[in-house]
Amino acid sequence: MSGFPWGAFAVGLGWAAAAAFAVMLATFAVAVRKGVHRVVDAAWGLGFAAVAVVTCSVAAATGEGDTGRQALVGVLTVVWGVRLAVHIARRGRGHGEDPRYDAMLAKAPGNRNLYALRMVYLLQGALVWLVSLPVQAAAYGAGAPSVLAWTGAVVWAVGLVFEAVGDAQLARFKADPANRGRLMDRGLWSWTRHPNYFGDFCVWWGLFLVTCDAGPAAAAVSAVSPLVMTYLLIGGSGKRLLERNMAGRPGWEAYAARTSGFFPRPPRGSA
Numbered sequence: 001m002s003g004f005p006w007g008a009f010a011v012g013l014g015w016a017a018a019a020a021f022a023v024m025l026a027t028f029a030v031a032v033r034k035g036v037h038r039v040v041d042a043a044w045g046l047g048f049a050a051v052a053v054v055t056c057s058v059a060a061a062t063g064e065g066d067t068g069r070q071a072l073v074g075v076l077t078v079v080w081g082v083r084l085a086v087h088i089a090r091r092g093r094g095h096g097e098d099p100r101y102d103a104m105l106a107k108a109p110g111n112r113n114l115y116a117l118r119m120v121y122l123l124q125g126a127l128v129w130l131v132s133l134p135v136q137a138a139a140y141g142a143g144a145p146s147v148l149a150w151t152g153a154v155v156w157a158v159g160l161v162f163e164a165v166g167d168a169q170l171a172r173f174k175a176d177p178a179n180r181g182r183l184m185d186r187g188l189w190s191w192t193r194h195p196n197y198f199g200d201f202c203v204w205w206g207l208f209l210v211t212c213d214a215g216p217a218a219a220a221v222s223a224v225s226p227l228v229m230t231y232l233l234i235g236g237s238g239k240r241l242l243e244r245n246m247a248g249r250p251g252w253e254a255y256a257a258r259t260s261g262f263f264p265r266p267p268r269g270s271a
Helices: 006-034 037-061 067-092 099-105 112-131 133-139 147-175 195-212 216-222 224-234 239-246 252-258
Strands: none
Touching: 006 037, 006 112, 006 133, 037 067, 037 099, 037 112, 037 133, 067 133, 067 147, 067 195, 099 112, 112 133, 112 224, 133 195, 133 216, 133 224, 147 195, 195 216, 195 224, 224 239
16 A cells, blocks of 8 residues: 555545535525525535546646546546536425425524534535545546446446436426326336435445555545445435335335335336
């Protein structure tokens, strides 16, 4: 691990943190002006995009890392982050506050906005910084991308397809008045109850493979990222919380019985 530029990487960590928190603070200012804190959900993807651009730019400017890997990991992260941000922004357009934030802020001790700043924006900024460690470490790894990096890019692509297609299918389903009150159980949603979360899972494990290609030091310093993201998607605020809220809806038990909870597979009972 001695060949890894630890000093330059440490400086890059500071730049990445500044980028992540700058996005969150700017979003906080917009949210306070609009009176709606749900806009922070769109800032999640933009935070990762900002970290990737700043990290890769700083590494390249100081002559550290391989420009090919920087371009690869930067483009993958920006494409994923911007697509997610645009999707969430469109989904929330014209809606009021998210019930999650209403419930949380109802318990705020003191100023609601300052409580949201501490418990939502700064926390999400820290998570963006932590989860983006593979992007940051890959930018400082020497040597051109090899088969392992391109394998990671393929895993990332699978994830992006699941996210984008799953989101589009759900949006079309909800846009049809005939589907009001019904559960989405078509397309990718018949293979997994959470195609978007599975896609996110693939995206971050794919980026981690790109980082592993940069050497054992880069892999070691960023291994926590896909593990944290996996926990958030399956056991944290993703699958577990959503399914708890869905449990009482008509048809949910039958849907859950025939459809995989996370990893895609043909629905039970299909030919």
